[in-house]
Amino acid sequence: MTTPRRFDGRRALVTGGSRGIGEGIARRLAAEGAHVIVAGRSLGPAQEVAGEIGGSAVQMDISDAEATMAAVAALGPLDVLVNNAGFDDFAYFTDTAPQQWRALLGTNLEGMFACTHAALPAMQQAGYGRILNIGSEAGRIGSKGNAVYATTKAGIIGFSKSIARENARYGITCNTLAVGPIDTPLTDAARAVPVHGEKMVQAMKDGTLLRRLGTTEEVGAAAAFLCAEEASFVTAECLGVSGGMGISA
Numbered sequence: 382m383t384t385p386r387r388f389d390g391r392r393a394l395v396t397g398g399s400r401g402i403g404e405g406i407a408r409r410l411a412a413e414g415a416h417v418i419v420a421g422r423s424l425g426p427a428q429e430v431a432g433e434i435g436g437s438a439v440q441m442d443i444s445d446a447e448a449t450m451a452a453v454a455a456l457g458p459l460d461v462l463v464n465n466a467g468f469d470d471f472a473y474f475t476d477t478a479p480q481q482w483r484a485l486l487g488t489n490l491e492g493m494f495a496c497t498h499a500a501l502p503a504m505q506q507a508g509y510g511r512i513l514n515i516g517s518e519a520g521r522i523g524s525k526g527n528a529v530y531a532t533t534k535a536g537i538i539g540f541s542k543s544i545a546r547e548n549a550r551y552g553i554t555c556n557t558l559a560v561g562p563i564d565t566p567l568t569d570a571a572r573a574v575p576v577h578g579e580k581m582v583q584a585m586k587d588g589t590l591l592r593r594l595g596t597t598e599e600v601g602a603a604a605a606f607l608c609a610e611e612a613s614f615v616t617a618e619c620l621g622v623s624g625g626m627g628i629s630a
């Protein structure tokens with residue numbers, strides 16, 4: 382199968398692009414011709430991926446909104462923004478504390494706000510932009526042991542639809558991927574949770590119609606579609622990449 386070149390001449394920022402799903406998306410956009418800026422909390426791993434795909438790297442901890450806004454603005458105009466960086470903190474809700482809630486909200490939601498806020502003015506001026514936010518099926522159907530995480534992922538859908546509404550007149554689309562269980566270090570973290578870990582990952586697989594974990598390449602392919610110029614009539618959508626997990630959403 383020949384990979385198309387839908388991103389020749391395009392500049393894309395992928396947060397959390399140094400591993401897992403973000404890396405899969407960064408690799409796919411680069412393979413299709415984009416200059417990808419790989420953002421990582423540590424510069425080293427981001428530089429490693431960027432070096433392999435012919436992109437560039439930037440250090441960014443998106444839990445610091447002000448610093449993130451400055452860092453994104455300093456990159457100059459972007460054609461594509463993929464808000465992927467995020468984390469989960471597996472625990473039953475009654476075992477969590479406000480500090481954990483704030484950490485999840487600060488990264489998964491405020492980090493996305495900061496990147497989007499900084500990237501939008503140049504996109505509006507250019508009259509073109511593709512923003513893709515990485516959500517989760519947890520945000521559509523809920524998830525045991527992930528109440529606050531699921532809340533952040535539901536919030537991403539509302540944010541994406543609102544940004545899509547506000548920016549349609551500028552030729553900017555904004556969509557969400559409701560990702561299902563994908564084989565990444567985040568899934569490894571779930572597996573490592575004492576007592577319930579393995580069961581949790583098995584339940585994730587069983588929750589899909591396809592009875593398996595997805596791959597980062599499969600997410601990269603869906604992301605590339607929504608970030609391509611040709612997806613110009615697709616906005617405010619939430620696309621499940623989850624082996625059918627969201628069937629009842």
Ligand SMILES: NC(=O)c1ccc[n+]([C@@H]2O[C@H](COP(=O)([O-])OP(=O)(O)OC[C@H]3O[C@@H](n4cnc5c(N)ncnc54)[C@H](OP(=O)(O)O)[C@@H]3O)[C@@H](O)[C@H]2O)c1
Nearest residue numbers: 397401402422442443444466467517560562563565566567
């Ligand atoms: N894996 C799944 O099954 C699954 C399912 C649904 C949704 N998702 C979503 O997909 C996205 C990527 O997940 P993944 O599975 O690829 O996870 P991962 O392997 O843990 O990678 C997460 C990435 O986000 C970065 N990150 C986390 N906190 C950050 C922060 N404060 N500032 C900057 N970067 C930060 C990490 O950077 P460091 O390397 O510096 O930690 C890493 O590059 C997340 O939004 C996740 O919620 C994943």
